[in-house]
Amino acid sequence: MDLFSDHPTTPVMIATGAYWLPGFALPVMPTLWQVLAQHLAAYPAQRMMTPMGHLMSVATSSMGDWGWVGSTQGYGYSAQDPATQQAWPAIPAVMQALSTAAALQAGYANFVADSCLINVYAPGSKMGLHQDRDEQDFTQPIVSVSIGMPATFLFGGVKRSDPTVKIPLQHGDIVVWGGASRRYYHGVSVVKPHAHSLTGLRRINLTFRKAK
Template sequence: MDLFPEHRTKPVAIAAGACWLPGFALSVMPTLWQSLQQHLAAHPAQQMMTPMGLMSVATSSMGHWGWVGSSQGYGYLAYDPVTGQPWPAIPPVILQLAANAAAQAGYSDFVPDSCLINIYQAGSKMGLHQDKDEQDFSQPIVSVSLGIPATFLFGGAKRNDASAKIPLQHGDVVVWGGESRRFYHGVAAIGAHQHPLTGNKRINLTLRKAK
């Protein structure tokens, strides 16, 4: 069931410790987009392999720790496995956006050390999963959406718990932590759309404190 049939303009609580902030990133989007384009030109997103197979999204990273996958497993690395170089620092505009969004959701002093960039196209999806590879679960997760719309699935502590369906638009931010920090979540298959900024793609930034 879609609990949020209309796009909202005010913060929406979606679970204990979890908040949807519609349009929260729009005010910094020009600077954010410029930084993101520069990053992806130097560190192009790659489709990662996992033990479950090739991911349908392409990924890149920023920060002290980047998320990477292989047929043997997945987790955080301090360097880009393609170039062998350390991941670049998270730009100030993204760090400040993450801190502000976390504070809006009730989490003060959030300083992420990892920013995962996922790029979706029509048909791409992300199965229900927990973010549990980090060492500090006291810190929230901040997720920023750019480009074409997506249905974000936010479930519960068990994989088979019912999932809320959240219609994310360009500039929306979702923050979760506390009781919901390890709740299952995912992204339904992306539809075919166009956006003036990103074309036929959805780009998602997921900011975490990994170590």
């Protein structure tokens, strides 16, 4: 279901407890991009394994107390980068402040993430419909920040088969969901090549969570 023919400029409720905040990250993007680029140089994104033994099409890195990892044993959180066995670096202040402010804008006060998953999409990559369900406290929202190439975000319901809303995310947009929609299925359609001046042929997504 495609409800948006134009890119809005004000917050949009996409489901109960879920909001699209167009351009919310743009005011801090210069600083945000600087620290993110430094992180990816030191902790390159890697393609994790699915439980079925396939490499994901999206490459990932992490920040915070807990990093999201995938393997043939399943998905979950680890305090260490599996590539180096070193602890993940702390979430930079600009990112922590942005995620807290976006959560508050969507009605979720006092959100403090302890995990930031960094997904790097190349043209042709996608993210299938899934739930964020590896966290311990489902009262805390998810804050998702889009950087670089545009992408179509799919937001569904409590069942994988529920209809999805198509949200045309652009550079600097944020989506926040929690409450009644905290465990709704969501994903990203196949990303099309549309080079961005900041990231080139990459779409980078930051997902802030309270994992533990």
